[in-house]
Amino acid sequence: MRGKIIIIVAPSGSGKSTLIKRLKEEFRQLHWSVSFTTRPQREGEVDGKHYFFISEEEFLKKKGQGDFIEWALVHKNYYGTSKGFVSTKVDNGFSLLFDLDVQGTDNMKTEFGDEAKAIFIAPPNLDELEARLRGRGTDSEEVINVRLENAKKEILRQNDYDFCVINDDLDKAYADLRRIVASILEG
Ligand code: ADP
Numbered sequence: 513m514r515g516k517i518i519i520i521v522a523p524s525g526s527g528k529s530t531l532i533k534r535l536k537e538e539f540r541q542l543h544w545s546v547s548f549t550t551r552p553q554r555e556g557e558v559d560g561k562h563y564f565f566i567s568e569e570e571f572l573k574k575k576g577q578g579d580f581i582e583w584a585l586v587h588k589n590y591y592g593t594s595k596g597f598v599s600t601k602v603d604n605g606f607s608l609l610f611d612l613d614v615q616g617t618d619n620m621k622t623e624f625g626d627e628a629k630a631i632f633i634a635p636p637n638l639d640e641l642e643a644r645l646r647g648r649g650t651d652s653e654e655v656i657n658v659r660l661e662n663a664k665k666e667i668l669r670q671n672d673y674d675f676c677v678i679n680d681d682l683d684k685a686y687a688d689l690r691r692i693v694a695s696i697l698e699g
């Protein structure tokens with residue numbers, strides 16, 4: 513049987529990484545799709561674990577070779593998902609968890625149709641999203657502003673996917689998310 517494809521899609525700052533960390537701890541059978549990116553590595557991030565951090569030149573070369581199943585320019589950096597990794601895992605029955613932006617999610621839906629299940633994580637509102645982005649303390653003012661502008665557009669897509677979880681209270685959001693993921697894995 514083929515593995516499942518589960519995509520978490522959310523505006524930056526909505527709490528997606530926090531929720532995904534919990535999912536990875538609980539659902540050990542889920543494999544993580546490590547994306548390639550040209551964005552600078554943040555403190556605490558490990559190359560090959562959180563992302564493969566590569567130069568723009570390397571990224572464009574891989575893109576030209578057709579190495580990505582999907583890729584996108586997000587907040588002025590490139591991000592891409594490895595085609596070889598995804599097909600090997602899914603064909604061999606391993607379920608995969610993805611963290612993608614809306615463009616990548618749309619492209620995965622085009623590629624895999626209903627086989628790819630997308631869960632949108634929405635912040636309670638834009639003020640709270642801004643407070644979380646600032647509170648995280650990982651990004652410059654310029655980066656925060658780019659992410660906020662993009663978030664305004666991305667939030668409009670929140671009802672376009674298979675599921676939507678509002679991350680207001682973290683424990684409640686996680687309870688919703690784990691129920692959805694469990695149902696996809698059982699299906
Ligand atoms: P994303 O991966 O979507 O960019 P993060 O998971 O890094 O977002 O969360 C952004 C910030 O908001 C972090 O500092 C995180 O601890 C905090 N956060 C996440 N979820 C909640 C929540 N439900 N309530 C309050 N703060 C939250």
Ligand code: 5GP
Nearest residue numbers: 547583584586591592593611612613615616
């Ligand atoms: P961050 O820089 O905060 O880790 O991620 C920024 C955005 O890029 C997030 O919305 C995240 O979902 C998205 N992203 C991460 N990896 C990929 C990928 O491989 N493809 C696409 N399309 N988006 C990605």
